[in-house]
Amino acid sequence: MAKPVSEYTRKRNFDITSEPPETSGRARSNKSKALTFVIHKHDARNLHYDFRLELDGTLKSWAVPKGPSLDPKNKRLAVHVEDHPLGYGSFEGSIPEGQYGAGDVIVWDRGVWQPHGDPRATYKAGKLKFTLIGEKLTGDWALVRTHLQGSGDKEQWLLIKEKDEAVRSADEYDIVADKPESVVSGATVGEGRSAAKAPKRKAASAPVAEKKPAASKPASKKAATKKSSVPDKLSPQLATLMDTPPAGDWLYEIKFDGYRIMARIRDGEVRMITRNGHDWTDRLPLQAKAIADLNLGDGWLDGEVVVLNDAGLPDFQALQNAFEIGRSKDIVYYLFDVPFLNGEDIREKPVEERRAALKKLLGRQAKGLLRFSDAFSANHRDIIESACSLSLEGVIGKRAGSVYQSRRSPDWIKLKCKLRQEFVIVGFTKPQGTRSGFGALLLAVNEEGAGLVYAGRVGTGFNQKMLDDMFGQMKALEQDASPLAKKLTSAQARGVHWIEPTLVGEVEFGEWTREGIIRHSSFIALRSDKPAEEVVHEYPRTPKDIKAPFKPKASKSGASKTEEPPSKPARTRSGKDRIEVAGVLISHPERVIDKESGLHKIDLAHFYESISDWILPHLDHRPVALLRCPEGVEGEQFFQKHSERLAIPNIKQLDPELDPGHARLMEIDTVQALVGAAQMGTIELHTWGSTYDQIELPDHFVLDLDPDTDLPWRSMVEATQLTLSVLDELGLDAYIKTSGGKGMHILVPLARKADWDTVKAFAKALAQFISQQLPERFTATSGPKNRIGKIFIDYLRNTRGASTVAAYSVRARPGLPVSVPIARDELTSLKSSAQWNIANLQKRLRKLKADPWAGYKNTQRITKPMWKRLGVKAPG
Incomplete structure (x- = not known):
C-alpha cells in the first residue's frame, strides 16, 4: 500500500520551489546525536518566524508571528503547522510567487535543544519544556498548547521564555529587532515591515548592508532630466x-x-x-x-x-x-x-x-x-x-x-579578491592516469600589434562533466597549426592539440610572472558572453592613476592599456612531469588532493613553502608525526610517527634512543624538509609536547575543546572563554588557536620541570573540574555518547608519544583548512574554526601587526595551590 502524501509535500511543487523534498532529510538516532532546532525568518504574505524542533526524524514546526521574546511576560502565539523534513533545517532562499509560502526565507537562528523529560510525552501533552543552545537564543523555554480557536484546524500554542539568566525585559531589549540577520549568510528579510525599528536591513540573499549615500554635487550642468526616445x-x-x-x-x-x-x-x-x-x-x-x-x-x-x-x-x-x-x-x-x-x-x-x-x-x-x-x-x-x-x-x-x-x-x-580573468583557449593536452577528456588547457591573450600571446596552462578546477563537455567542443575545433603569434618551444608544444581560438575560459590564478605566464591557476568556467578577440591581459591600476577622471588609451581590442609591470618571477622550475619547489622536485603536481576546492598537490607544496617562516618555529626541535594522504583528503590516510624506510626528502632523523624499540623519530627543521613532506603526500603535521633535547619534560599542555558537531559556533566561543577564565583564576597564561575543524586548542606553556605523568594528571584534573562545574556544557569523558550536546575537553594529548596538530598546519579535510594561532581579542569575531585555509591564510598573515602569541614563554610551573584549587591533591 502506497504511503500517503504528507501535508508538506502536498502543498509544494518541487519542480518550481527550491525547498527540499522530504527524501532530503534522514531520520537520526536520538541516542547518538543531539536534537537540533532552527528558526526561519519568513517574509511571506505576513512576516513571521518558523520555530522548528527536531523530533522523531522530522522538524515539528510552529509559526510565530512576532518572533521569540526574551521576556517571560511576552507569551508569543505559536501556530502549529505541518512537520518539515530535517533537510529543511539548512534551507535559505526564495520561494517563488504562486507557491505556498512565497517569499524570502533566512535561517534566523539554529543550534541544539535539550528536552526536559520525555519529549514525545510532553509534546503529546502539549507542555514541551526545553533548553536552547543557539547562536542567538539560549536558556530555558516552553511551548504550551492552548484551547484558543485559531483559523482552520491549526492548534494554537504559546512560546514562553522561562526565568533564568538569559531573560531580558521587553522594555529594554528586543532580540528580534536587534539581531535581524541570518546566522548562515548575514542576510535579512522583511525590510520596512513591522520590525522597522531594527537596524538597516540587507538584501535577502546578498550578505551586504545598504549604505545611505552622502549628498553630492550634480555630475554636470546637464544633470537636469532630458526627454528622449529610448534607444534600441x-x-x-x-x-x-x-x-x-x-x-x-x-x-x-x-x-x-x-x-x-x-x-x-x-x-x-x-x-x-x-x-x-x-x-x-x-x-x-x-x-x-x-x-x-x-x-x-x-x-x-x-x-x-x-x-x-x-x-x-x-x-x-x-x-x-x-x-x-x-x-x-x-x-x-x-x-x-x-x-x-x-x-x-x-x-x-x-x-x-x-x-x-x-x-x-x-x-x-x-x-x-x-x-x-x-x-x-x-x-x-x-x-x-x-x-x-x-x-x-x-x-x-x-x-x-x-x-x-x-x-x-x-x-x-x-x-x-584573487587574480581572475578570461583567457582564449588555444589548445589542450592528453589526460594522465585515470583522468579522461584532456589534461590541461593552453591559454592566451590578445596583445596589441602582436596577436595571440601564450599565457600559460590550467589543469585543475574541472569536474567530470566539464572534462567531457569541453573535450567534445575542443575536438570539433581541432586544427594542425598553432594559433599563437609566436611559436612555443618544442618542449612546450610537445603533445599539444591545437584548436581554433574561439573558446573563452575564466581562470583564477595566483600571479603573473615577468614572462607573462600565470601561476597557481584553477579553471572556473567557459564564458560565452565575451568574444575571444576582446580578451587581453588585465593590468590593475593604482589609486594614483585614478584620483581624477582620465581617458584611457585604447588598444585595437578596445581595452585599456597601462605599463604596469608584471609580478616577480616564479620561484619554481618545471621538469617533464615534475615541478621544483624550494629545491624539492614535486611529482604528480597536478594531482587533485581536495575535490571541494579543486586544489592540487603543487598548491600544498607552494603553501608550505610560503608559510615556512611562520610554521617552522612551531616544529623546531620537536618530534613530528605526519598524516599522509597520498590520494588526497578523500583517500586512505596514514599516521606516521617514525621515519621507517620512507625516504622523505630532507627530513631529519632523531637519535634512536629517544624512542627505543622503534624506528627513529623525525624532525622538520627546514623549508626543504617541509616541502619534502608535502611531496610524500603529507597534509597534516603533528608535534609532541616536548622538545627532543628534553623529551621527558613537556614544555606545555594542551586542552582540545571538541564539540558535538550540532552545537552552534557561539557555544564553542563561550566554552573557550570559560576555560580561559578558569586558567586565569589559576594564574596560568594560555594561548589559543583554531583547530582547523570544529573545535579550539588551548595551549599552556610550562617550564621544563614536571614529567609527562604529572602534566597529564594536571590537565585531567583541570578538565574534570570544568566539567563538574558546568556539567550541562562540558564533559571530560571521551566517546560520542558522552558528548551529546556538550563539548569534550580532551586532555589525552598530554601523554608521552601523543601529539597535537601544529600551529599553521593544514588539516586533511574538505577545503584544506589550517590550524591558526589567534589573539584572545580575536575570539569573539571568529566565525569558524575552519575560517582560514590555504587559499586565504596569506591575506591574514600580511595584515597582522603583531604575533598573536607574543609573550609566549616557557616559564610557568604547576604549583601545589593550583592542585588544591582544583580539589585534587598534588602528586608526591
Missing part, C-alpha cells in the same frame, strides 16, 4: 581594474559572479540583452516576466544574473548549470542601475539618484527573481578585506556623483 541598443558601463581602493567618496557593491544583462523595456515588451548585444530573453523568461509585471514605461535596466549557493553567495558554475537545464527559476537578477526610466534619459543624473530611483521602483518586488544590489556600509579601506572574508569574487566601486557612460570608465572600478 545600449552598451553597459564597464569598470576599470584597481589594485587597492582609492581615496574619495565611493559607493561599493558586490562584484557578482554571473552574466551582465541589460533589460530593455519597449512598448511593454521586455528583452534581456547580454553585454555583447545577444538576446537572452528565451533563456530568462521568468526574469523578463517579473520586469514586465513592474508595469514600467520604456527604459533600460542594468544588472547581473546569478545563482546563489547555500550560503547565499554567487556560484558561477551553478549559473551555467541552470542555463543548461533551463531552470530560469533558480536565477536571480540583481539590478544596480537604470540609465533610462519611463521614457526619460537619466544617464547624466548622479549615480546615487539613479540607484535611489531603481530601489524605489522595485519596492516590494525587490525579492525573489528581482533584487536590488545593495551597497557595503564598511569604510573604504576595509572594503576588499570584508568582501574576501565573505568568499566573494570582489567588489565594484562607483564614484559618488558620477554619470552613466557606455564604455570602460574610471568612475566605475573593480577590486578583486
Whole structure:
C-alpha cells in the first residue's frame, strides 16, 4: 500500500520551489546525536518566524508571528503547522510567487535543544519544556498548547521564555529587532515591515548592508532630466581594474559572479540583452516576466544574473548549470542601475539618484527573481578585506556623483579578491592516469600589434562533466597549426592539440610572472558572453592613476592599456612531469588532493613553502608525526610517527634512543624538509609536547575543546572563554588557536620541570573540574555518547608519544583548512574554526601587526595551590 502524501509535500511543487523534498532529510538516532532546532525568518504574505524542533526524524514546526521574546511576560502565539523534513533545517532562499509560502526565507537562528523529560510525552501533552543552545537564543523555554480557536484546524500554542539568566525585559531589549540577520549568510528579510525599528536591513540573499549615500554635487550642468526616445541598443558601463581602493567618496557593491544583462523595456515588451548585444530573453523568461509585471514605461535596466549557493553567495558554475537545464527559476537578477526610466534619459543624473530611483521602483518586488544590489556600509579601506572574508569574487566601486557612460570608465572600478580573468583557449593536452577528456588547457591573450600571446596552462578546477563537455567542443575545433603569434618551444608544444581560438575560459590564478605566464591557476568556467578577440591581459591600476577622471588609451581590442609591470618571477622550475619547489622536485603536481576546492598537490607544496617562516618555529626541535594522504583528503590516510624506510626528502632523523624499540623519530627543521613532506603526500603535521633535547619534560599542555558537531559556533566561543577564565583564576597564561575543524586548542606553556605523568594528571584534573562545574556544557569523558550536546575537553594529548596538530598546519579535510594561532581579542569575531585555509591564510598573515602569541614563554610551573584549587591533591 502506497504511503500517503504528507501535508508538506502536498502543498509544494518541487519542480518550481527550491525547498527540499522530504527524501532530503534522514531520520537520526536520538541516542547518538543531539536534537537540533532552527528558526526561519519568513517574509511571506505576513512576516513571521518558523520555530522548528527536531523530533522523531522530522522538524515539528510552529509559526510565530512576532518572533521569540526574551521576556517571560511576552507569551508569543505559536501556530502549529505541518512537520518539515530535517533537510529543511539548512534551507535559505526564495520561494517563488504562486507557491505556498512565497517569499524570502533566512535561517534566523539554529543550534541544539535539550528536552526536559520525555519529549514525545510532553509534546503529546502539549507542555514541551526545553533548553536552547543557539547562536542567538539560549536558556530555558516552553511551548504550551492552548484551547484558543485559531483559523482552520491549526492548534494554537504559546512560546514562553522561562526565568533564568538569559531573560531580558521587553522594555529594554528586543532580540528580534536587534539581531535581524541570518546566522548562515548575514542576510535579512522583511525590510520596512513591522520590525522597522531594527537596524538597516540587507538584501535577502546578498550578505551586504545598504549604505545611505552622502549628498553630492550634480555630475554636470546637464544633470537636469532630458526627454528622449529610448534607444534600441545600449552598451553597459564597464569598470576599470584597481589594485587597492582609492581615496574619495565611493559607493561599493558586490562584484557578482554571473552574466551582465541589460533589460530593455519597449512598448511593454521586455528583452534581456547580454553585454555583447545577444538576446537572452528565451533563456530568462521568468526574469523578463517579473520586469514586465513592474508595469514600467520604456527604459533600460542594468544588472547581473546569478545563482546563489547555500550560503547565499554567487556560484558561477551553478549559473551555467541552470542555463543548461533551463531552470530560469533558480536565477536571480540583481539590478544596480537604470540609465533610462519611463521614457526619460537619466544617464547624466548622479549615480546615487539613479540607484535611489531603481530601489524605489522595485519596492516590494525587490525579492525573489528581482533584487536590488545593495551597497557595503564598511569604510573604504576595509572594503576588499570584508568582501574576501565573505568568499566573494570582489567588489565594484562607483564614484559618488558620477554619470552613466557606455564604455570602460574610471568612475566605475573593480577590486578583486584573487587574480581572475578570461583567457582564449588555444589548445589542450592528453589526460594522465585515470583522468579522461584532456589534461590541461593552453591559454592566451590578445596583445596589441602582436596577436595571440601564450599565457600559460590550467589543469585543475574541472569536474567530470566539464572534462567531457569541453573535450567534445575542443575536438570539433581541432586544427594542425598553432594559433599563437609566436611559436612555443618544442618542449612546450610537445603533445599539444591545437584548436581554433574561439573558446573563452575564466581562470583564477595566483600571479603573473615577468614572462607573462600565470601561476597557481584553477579553471572556473567557459564564458560565452565575451568574444575571444576582446580578451587581453588585465593590468590593475593604482589609486594614483585614478584620483581624477582620465581617458584611457585604447588598444585595437578596445581595452585599456597601462605599463604596469608584471609580478616577480616564479620561484619554481618545471621538469617533464615534475615541478621544483624550494629545491624539492614535486611529482604528480597536478594531482587533485581536495575535490571541494579543486586544489592540487603543487598548491600544498607552494603553501608550505610560503608559510615556512611562520610554521617552522612551531616544529623546531620537536618530534613530528605526519598524516599522509597520498590520494588526497578523500583517500586512505596514514599516521606516521617514525621515519621507517620512507625516504622523505630532507627530513631529519632523531637519535634512536629517544624512542627505543622503534624506528627513529623525525624532525622538520627546514623549508626543504617541509616541502619534502608535502611531496610524500603529507597534509597534516603533528608535534609532541616536548622538545627532543628534553623529551621527558613537556614544555606545555594542551586542552582540545571538541564539540558535538550540532552545537552552534557561539557555544564553542563561550566554552573557550570559560576555560580561559578558569586558567586565569589559576594564574596560568594560555594561548589559543583554531583547530582547523570544529573545535579550539588551548595551549599552556610550562617550564621544563614536571614529567609527562604529572602534566597529564594536571590537565585531567583541570578538565574534570570544568566539567563538574558546568556539567550541562562540558564533559571530560571521551566517546560520542558522552558528548551529546556538550563539548569534550580532551586532555589525552598530554601523554608521552601523543601529539597535537601544529600551529599553521593544514588539516586533511574538505577545503584544506589550517590550524591558526589567534589573539584572545580575536575570539569573539571568529566565525569558524575552519575560517582560514590555504587559499586565504596569506591575506591574514600580511595584515597582522603583531604575533598573536607574543609573550609566549616557557616559564610557568604547576604549583601545589593550583592542585588544591582544583580539589585534587598534588602528586608526591
